[in-house]
Amino acid sequence: xxxxxxxxxxxxxxxxxxxxxxxxxWPGFTVAIAQQDEVVFHRAYGAADQATAVPLTTNHxxxxxxHSKMFTATALLQLQEQGLLRIDDNITTYIPWLTEHPDxxxxxxxxxxxxxxxxxxxxxxxxxxxxxxxxxxxxxxxLQQQIMQTRLVCEPNTEFKYSNFGFALLGQxxxxxxxxxxxxxxxxxIIQPLGLSHTVPEYSPGLSMATGYSxxxxxxxxxxxxxxxxxxxxxxxxxCTTAHDLARFVAALRIGSGKLLRDVTKREMQRRAWGxxxxxxxxxxxxxxxxxxxxxxGTALIGHSGRFPGFVSRTWLRTRDHVVVSVMVNxxxxxxxxxxxxxxxxxxxxxxxxQVCADLCRFEGRFTNQYNIYxxxxxxxxxxxxxxxxxxxxxxxxxxxxxxxxxLRIVRGSHFNYYGEDITYDFDITGTPKAIAISGMQxxxxxxxxxxxxxxxxx
Numbered sequence: 001x002x003x004x005x006x007x008x009x010x011x012x013x014x015x016x017x018x019x020x021x022x023x024x025x026w027p028g029f030t031v032a033i034a035q036q037d038e039v040v041f042h043r044a045y046g047a048a049d050q051a052t053a054v055p056l057t058t059n060h061x062x063x064x065x066x067h068s069k070m071f072t073a074t075a076l077l078q079l080q081e082q083g084l085l086r087i088d089d090n091i092t093t094y095i096p097w098l099t100e101h102p103d104x105x106x107x108x109x110x111x112x113x114x115x116x117x118x119x120x121x122x123x124x125x126x127x128x129x130x131x132x133x134x135x136x137x138x139x140x141x142x143l144q145q146q147i148m149q150t151r152l153v154c155e156p157n158t159e160f161k162y163s164n165f166g167f168a169l170l171g172q173x174x175x176x177x178x179x180x181x182x183x184x185x186x187x188x189x190i191i192q193p194l195g196l197s198h199t200v201p202e203y204s205p206g207l208s209m210a211t212g213y214s215x216x217x218x219x220x221x222x223x224x225x226x227x228x229x230x231x232x233x234x235x236x237x238x239x240c241t242t243a244h245d246l247a248r249f250v251a252a253l254r255i256g257s258g259k260l261l262r263d264v265t266k267r268e269m270q271r272r273a274w275g276x277x278x279x280x281x282x283x284x285x286x287x288x289x290x291x292x293x294x295x296x297x298g299t300a301l302i303g304h305s306g307r308f309p310g311f312v313s314r315t316w317l318r319t320r321d322h323v324v325v326s327v328m329v330n331x332x333x334x335x336x337x338x339x340x341x342x343x344x345x346x347x348x349x350x351x352x353x354x355q356v357c358a359d360l361c362r363f364e365g366r367f368t369n370q371y372n373i374y375x376x377x378x379x380x381x382x383x384x385x386x387x388x389x390x391x392x393x394x395x396x397x398x399x400x401x402x403x404x405x406x407x408l409r410i411v412r413g414s415h416f417n418y419y420g421e422d423i424t425y426d427f428d429i430t431g432t433p434k435a436i437a438i439s440g441m442q443x444x445x446x447x448x449x450x451x452x453x454x455x456x457x458x459x
Contacts, residue, residue: 009350013343016342017045019366029046029327030043031043031325031326032244033324035324042247044058049211063239065306066307067241068167072235075189077269078261079174080265086111087115088110089110091110095169115170116288117166117286118158119156119161119163121147122150123161125165136231137228137232139232143168167233183201183234193259194260195248198241202239204229212309212311214309214333224310247326253302271292272292301318302316303316311332312331312336335391342392351381360383363378363433365436366446367433367436374386375388379394382401384398385397396414397413398410
């Protein structure tokens with residue numbers, strides 16, 4: 001079941017992201033939200049390039065990294081629908097030199113096993129320093145040489161073992177079967193049909209790219225990475241795009257969208273194939289080129305993450321309401337998954353317009369004091385007090401009830417805090433809150449939550 005995202009929810013998300021952008025140390029990030037097939041929100045925050053102070057815009061491209069695997073899986077499944085291959089075929093049918101591999105287990109490896117990362121193939125070859133700029137990304141000859149020189153690292157079809165080299169092989173299969181280059185096929189059959197005007201399968205000079213940055217050093221500085229091409233790993237990590245285009249692409253993978261693949265194929269793609277060993281939750285798994293995470297209500301999150309020198313990203317499609325959230329960041333140490341999950345939780349907390357009492361909205365506001373940032377929000381559960389400068393801001397929300405025109409009471413919340421006590425309001429002549437006092441301690445209205453000098457005047 002899906003509902004249209006209320007405008008007040010979109011405004012809150014934008015305000016929350018603006019606040020987070022001021023307090024996080026990320027150079028920049030961009031967020032898109034789609035519902036059904038329509039992108040209803042796309043904003044950029046921070047800088048595309050810190051050295052030149054160029055703001056990040058929604059038209060800047062960022063590296064999608066392993067999101068590329070969803071494009072590759074979609075292409076391969078399209079070729080199966082066209083009758084040009086079967087994903088249960090052996091890889092040696094399409095890559096004959098693998099028949100000469102000294103590890104004879106290669107003879108039984110299938111395209112399905114490569115799609116689901118269960119073939120046991122080495123992750124990044126034997127010279128993975130390309131991930132930090134030590135060498136160029138491997139070409140086809142290097143791929144062949146390193147695969148032929150290495151054994152399978154685990155028994156095929158017994159466990160999950162992530163492999164970029166495995167997806168590089170799938171890219172070669174797509175090219176051989178389609179009689180096009182990999183880039184030509186995905187452009188003609190995925191990018192162009194969806195109108196993804198800011199998406200390319202590989203970086204090239206002249207693109208409007210954001211600069212990617214390293215993790216933060218102890219000196220609180222970042223290194224700017226040069227732009228890289230991914231060679232034969234393009235099907236695993238090559239794509240450059242925007243959050244808008246990623247959200248549209250993943251929305252097209254929704255069962256019932258009528259786009260890219262038949263629904264029966266999408267179900268096969270999005271079915272749990274392998275769980276993750278040592279994962280924090282047994283709900284986390286992998287399908288065919290996609291992450292699959294079971295939700296407690298029986299529905300699922302479908303999507304992928306991406307990590308690349310200078311960039312990280314996460315996109316989720318929630319099957320319950322067909323909401324897609326895509327987050328792209330131009331820094332290696334950011335947390336796009338936390339941001340995406342927080343946005344989904346905000347959508348749930350706020351509910352639809354009819355679930356929110358309009359009379360309560362007069363109490364809404366963001367306030368700051370020396371210790372904290374508070375925000376009073378009208379939700380489908382009534383008025384709630386949150387700390388907006390955190391992930392999942394409604395998880396620890398405290399419930400409020402109206403005492404009179406200028407007073408609220410905390411009726412549910414942490415008993416270590418101000419549970420059972422009152423919040424009094426000071427409104428200006430327009431009825432806008434300009435300050436609150438929680439148990440007599442003042443917090444003033446503030447958009448960015450900064451600590452104001454006045455809090456130290458009494459020191």
